[in-house]
Amino acid sequence: MPIKVEITVNGAPTSAEVEPRTLLVHYLREYLGLTGTHVGCDTTQCGACVVHADGRSIKSCTALAAQMNGAKITTIEGLAATHPDAEGLHPLQAAFRDCHGLQCGFCTPGMIMSGSALLLENADPTDHEIRDWLEGNICRCTGYHNIVRAVKAAASAMREPKDPRPQETAA
Amino acid sequence: MGGYIGKPIPRVEDLRFVTGRGRYTDDIKVANACFACFARAPYAHALIHRIDVSAAAVAPGVIAVLTVDDYLADGHKGMSHVPVPADAVDAKLPAFKATPETPIFDAPHLPMVRDKVRHVGEAVAMILAETYAQARDAADLVVVDYEPLPAVVVTLDAMAEGAPQIWDGAPGNICFDQSFGDKDATDKAFEGAHLVLERTFVNSRIINCQMEPRSAIGVYDAKEDVYHLIAGSQGAVRQRVELAQSLGVPIDRTQVVCPDTGGGFGPRTTLYAEQLAVTWAAKRVGRPVKWTSDRSEAFLTDYQGRGMTTRAAMAFDKKGRILGMKTEVYGNIGGHTVSFVPVSNNYRVTTTTYAVPAATVRAVGVLTNTTPTAPFRGAGRPEAHYVIERLLDTAAKTLKIDRIEIRRRNLIPKSALPYRNALGLTYDSGDFHGNMKKSLERADWDGFPVRREASEAQGKLRGIAVANYVESPVGAPRERIVINVRMDGTVEIMAGTQSTGQGHETTFAQVVADHLSVDMKTIRLVTGDTRIISVGGGTHSDRSMRLGGTLLVEACADIVAQARVLAARAFERPESEIVFEDGMFTHPSTNRAYSIFEAAALDTQAMLTSAKEFSGRMPAYPTGCAVCELEIDPDTGVTQIVRYTSIDDVGQPINPLIVDGQVHGGIAQGVGQALMEDFQVDPATGQVLGGSFMDYGVPRADHFPHFDIDFTEDPTAGNPLRVKGGGESGITPATAVIINAVVDALSPYGIEHIDLPATPMKIWKTIDEARKAQKTPKANAAPTVEAA
Numbered sequence: 001m002p003i004k005v006e007i008t009v010n011g012a013p014t015s016a017e018v019e020p021r022t023l024l025v026h027y028l029r030e031y032l033g034l035t036g037t038h039v040g041c042d043t044t045q046c047g048a049c050v051v052h053a054d055g056r057s058i059k060s061c062t063a064l065a066a067q068m069n070g071a072k073i074t075t076i077e078g079l080a081a082t083h084p085d086a087e088g089l090h091p092l093q094a095a096f097r098d099c100h101g102l103q104c105g106f107c108t109p110g111m112i113m114s115g116s117a118l119l120l121e122n123a124d125p126t127d128h129e130i131r132d133w134l135e136g137n138i139c140r141c142t143g144y145h146n147i148v149r150a151v152k153a154a155a156s157a158m159r160e161p162k163d164p165r166p167q168e169t170a171a
Numbered sequence: 172m173g174g175y176i177g178k179p180i181p182r183v184e185d186l187r188f189v190t191g192r193g194r195y196t197d198d199i200k201v202a203n204a205c206f207a208c209f210a211r212a213p214y215a216h217a218l219i220h221r222i223d224v225s226a227a228a229v230a231p232g233v234i235a236v237l238t239v240d241d242y243l244a245d246g247h248k249g250m251s252h253v254p255v256p257a258d259a260v261d262a263k264l265p266a267f268k269a270t271p272e273t274p275i276f277d278a279p280h281l282p283m284v285r286d287k288v289r290h291v292g293e294a295v296a297m298i299l300a301e302t303y304a305q306a307r308d309a310a311d312l313v314v315v316d317y318e319p320l321p322a323v324v325v326t327l328d329a330m331a332e333g334a335p336q337i338w339d340g341a342p343g344n345i346c347f348d349q350s351f352g353d354k355d356a357t358d359k360a361f362e363g364a365h366l367v368l369e370r371t372f373v374n375s376r377i378i379n380c381q382m383e384p385r386s387a388i389g390v391y392d393a394k395e396d397v398y399h400l401i402a403g404s405q406g407a408v409r410q411r412v413e414l415a416q417s418l419g420v421p422i423d424r425t426q427v428v429c430p431d432t433g434g435g436f437g438p439r440t441t442l443y444a445e446q447l448a449v450t451w452a453a454k455r456v457g458r459p460v461k462w463t464s465d466r467s468e469a470f471l472t473d474y475q476g477r478g479m480t481t482r483a484a485m486a487f488d489k490k491g492r493i494l495g496m497k498t499e500v501y502g503n504i505g506g507h508t509v510s511f512v513p514v515s516n517n518y519r520v521t522t523t524t525y526a527v528p529a530a531t532v533r534a535v536g537v538l539t540n541t542t543p544t545a546p547f548r549g550a551g552r553p554e555a556h557y558v559i560e561r562l563l564d565t566a567a568k569t570l571k572i573d574r575i576e577i578r579r580r581n582l583i584p585k586s587a588l589p590y591r592n593a594l595g596l597t598y599d600s601g602d603f604h605g606n607m608k609k610s611l612e613r614a615d616w617d618g619f620p621v622r623r624e625a626s627e628a629q630g631k632l633r634g635i636a637v638a639n640y641v642e643s644p645v646g647a648p649r650e651r652i653v654i655n656v657r658m659d660g661t662v663e664i665m666a667g668t669q670s671t672g673q674g675h676e677t678t679f680a681q682v683v684a685d686h687l688s689v690d691m692k693t694i695r696l697v698t699g700d701t702r703i704i705s706v707g708g709g710t711h712s713d714r715s716m717r718l719g720g721t722l723l724v725e726a727c728a729d730i731v732a733q734a735r736v737l738a739a740r741a742f743e744r745p746e747s748e749i750v751f752e753d754g755m756f757t758h759p760s761t762n763r764a765y766s767i768f769e770a771a772a773l774d775t776q777a778m779l780t781s782a783k784e785f786s787g788r789m790p791a792y793p794t795g796c797a798v799c800e801l802e803i804d805p806d807t808g809v810t811q812i813v814r815y816t817s818i819d820d821v822g823q824p825i826n827p828l829i830v831d832g833q834v835h836g837g838i839a840q841g842v843g844q845a846l847m848e849d850f851q852v853d854p855a856t857g858q859v860l861g862g863s864f865m866d867y868g869v870p871r872a873d874h875f876p877h878f879d880i881d882f883t884e885d886p887t888a889g890n891p892l893r894v895k896g897g898g899e900s901g902i903t904p905a906t907a908v909i910i911n912a913v914v915d916a917l918s919p920y921g922i923e924h925i926d927l928p929a930t931p932m933k934i935w936k937t938i939d940e941a942r943k944a945q946k947t948p949k950a951n952a953a954p955t956v957e958a959a
Contacts, residue, residue, distance in 0.1 A: 106193070
């Protein structure tokens with residue numbers, strides 16, 4: 001029996017009749033065509049599907065669309081609008097590019113959504129805090145080195161928006 | 172203009188990836204598509220007597236349930252993966268030659284099981300439904316009458332007398348069994364040896380774990396009678412060849428499009444059963460068919476890496492100089508013959524960077540009831556390095572020679588280049604001694620004792636190790652590049668090879684921008700679509716920039732030459748007097764000047780075009796040296812890598828930012844295999860014991876330190892860009908250097924070896940057993956641990 005859900009996604013109201021078992025990630029991808037949120041596993045391990053729900057990062061493969069009725073969801077497509085830099089990117093998006101924090105790009109939306117949620121809670125995270133926070137996001141390409149560098153660089157850029165250069169992290 | 176090569180330029184492709192606009196196969200919606208799910212075999216080895224699809228066929232939303240009988244009835248064949256690659260030295264020859272004494276077994280790989288299941292997870296039926304959920308629900312309704320057979324999964328067990336036989340045409344489960352090297356010289360070298368070490372090394376089975384689960388969309392164009400496949404892979408051209416061959420149609424009746432691909436690493440080179448099945452089914456049901464793997468399926472069906480067992484013997488003189496080496500290499504091929512590349516790569520680099528005067532290799536491919544194996548990053552080379560570097564550390568200890576010193580005594584000196592190794596590869600360049608020196612200095616090797624003491628004071632064991640490496644880039648020996656320069660100010664590169672995350676849109680543009688003296692922004696790269704690309708080998712084996720880059724340089728030179736002719740005509744001057752400088756064609760007699768685009772406008776087609784193709788081998792030998800330093804908590808067995816240093820001679824890095832990333836990623840995958848990754852199956856039944864990210868240890872961010880890497884270059888003259896390759900640099904020495912460092916850390920307990928992967932449990936058990944066997948630790952004793 002389909003049920004109706006109403007979810008605000010990237011600032012816009014959306015609604016659909018969905019099967020009760022529809023996951024939030026499938027709602028975003030299949031109903032709204034927001035394919036930036038990826039499915040990388042089926043055990044809530046990889047984090048490719050991370051979005052923000054009411055300001056906190058969640059794995060959208062482990063939330064039913066029905067559970068999210070009434071929630072405000074931000075996806076990778078809507079992240080920049082929450083904190084645009086001069087280029088119209090979120091500083092963490094720009095930092096991922098500038099620090100080469102991605103290769104194949106598949107884990108990247110989840111990494112950025114997860115990392116940006118960290119920066120909402122902690123404006124100046126240490127390497128250790130970043131690595132600890134990102135433990136639930138798997139990347140097979142980068143070895144995480146440049147991802148950590150990107151989060152540091154974005155944190156710095158968001159604290160001091162005038163100096164967006166990537167900063168080296170201590171070994 | 173110019174000066175792009177060598178600059179750490181952020182990638183041009185990244186804007187779409189960081190904003191969620193990457194376009195992977197599963198992101199593509201095709202009108203009127205139905206969805207496929209596969210019913211899969213739960214046994215590793217079983218006969219199928221009957222498949223009953225009647226209940227599934229009438230389940231809600233189901234359009235069709237298809238089996239291999241339907242596929243064969245349509246006149247199609249099994250996939251031929253061409254598992255024997257071209258030889259590393261002479262690409263016209265096969266790496267393994269079939270003779271009456273040394274036959275080679277290769278069987279067609281059907282997209283679904285016909286009569287006999289050969290590994291857990293093989294597809295037995297394909298359910299097509301209106302939604303994926305409906306197809307999946309119906310897959311559970313397929314009833315199969317299996318007769319389970321005894322299974323064999325361990326390589327050497329499969330060769331044993333009386334082992335279950337997996338294929339009729341492969342007695343003893345042997346695919347190939349061939350020997351290389353100078354046997355007489357090697358036997359003689361062993362006769363005079365002071366020390367002969369014999370060890371067996373098992374290189375564990377690795378799951379590819381690319382983050383994008385495989386996905387495929389089949390579309391049949393009835394009007395044109397053309398099959399279309401949309402699927403991420405490491406090369407559309409090869410996929411197309413295998414697809415056409417399997418369907419039994421001329422190649423021009425197939426087209427393959429490869430959109431953004433979420434990681435390659437080797438196993439996505441050859442065609443997969445599901446890609447073939449959706450393409451066929453699209454014609455059969457008259458609708459586009461889409462399938463996307465879930466992660467559990469990926470663990471069962473993505474071609475797997477490593478799985479190599481090596482019996483090695485090494486002969487030394489009193490001073491630790493290597494006299495000879497003998498290995499027997501057993502590659503676990505799995506249940507289908509997909510690729511013999513890891514074994515062929517492995518044997519050629521058996522002696523790696525060391526001057527081993529004589530060596531032999533027996534190379535054997537063994538069928539087992541496991542998922543087929545394929546090249547995984549490094550593909551046989553990390554396995555070879557693991558063997559020789561472990562043996563060197565063991566010999567150093569036995570002969571009481573310093574670990575650095577024994578390497579110094581055996582590394583190939585620069586003066587010996589070009590050096591033909593005992594298995595026939597000729598290294599043209601590489602400063603092996605210099606690499607090690609730089610790496611040791613950078614890692615502060617000499618300061619290690621102080622750091623070890625500091626760790627001991629905290630109850631930790633600390634270890635350090637060094638490993639040298641040389642890569643042998645091989646791969647598909649054919650590539651093609653087309654460059655079009657248009658009068659509208661745009662340059663188009665069409666490349667046979669394609670990226671799975673290596674940033675070709677950036678690096679190829681850097682090369683062309685420099686060679687045509689144009690702005691990088693004018694350049695666009697087109698790849699991964701066989702409607703445009705006809706020839707090319709795809710991304711693997713460090714080949715894209717080596718082969719593709721060389722062709723880019725040649726095509727640019729050709730275009731400049733064409734433009735020069737046009738400019739000369741416009742200036743009414745001889746070509747030889749036309750100057751091409753700072754992007755402009757000029758002549759001293761006039762102040763007129765033409766850019767390459769303005770020159771293109773002079774052409775009758777308003778476009779300059781050049782197509783360059785290469786067939787054969789273009790060798791280059793990436794080399795370097797890694798140092799790993801780690802700490803082990805003896806109470807938990809947990810290893811933390813605290814420093815990882817690497818000096819890499821990748822040749823000229825076209826984009827150091829990207830090459831850095833390649834090295835980081837390679838190291839990380841090596842750390843994974845060394846410390847946590849191991850695809851476990853029950854040796855008795857072949858049942859998969861770790862089939863998800865819940866129980867397979869893929870490394871996370873908190874497993875790593877920052878990596879300390881730097882480049883060096885001893886130039887190769889083998890290609891105009893001096894490219895050697897960086898994709899496999901990180902991983903090649905990684906398992907060797909990490910396990911050697913673990914063994915070094917555990918040495919106070921008298922521990923001499925630990926198998927891959929050195930998981931906390933394995934380390935803890937090894938320490939526990941050693942403690943029991945040896946009540947009091949030796950000198951350089953392990954600290955007594957007190958509560959911190």
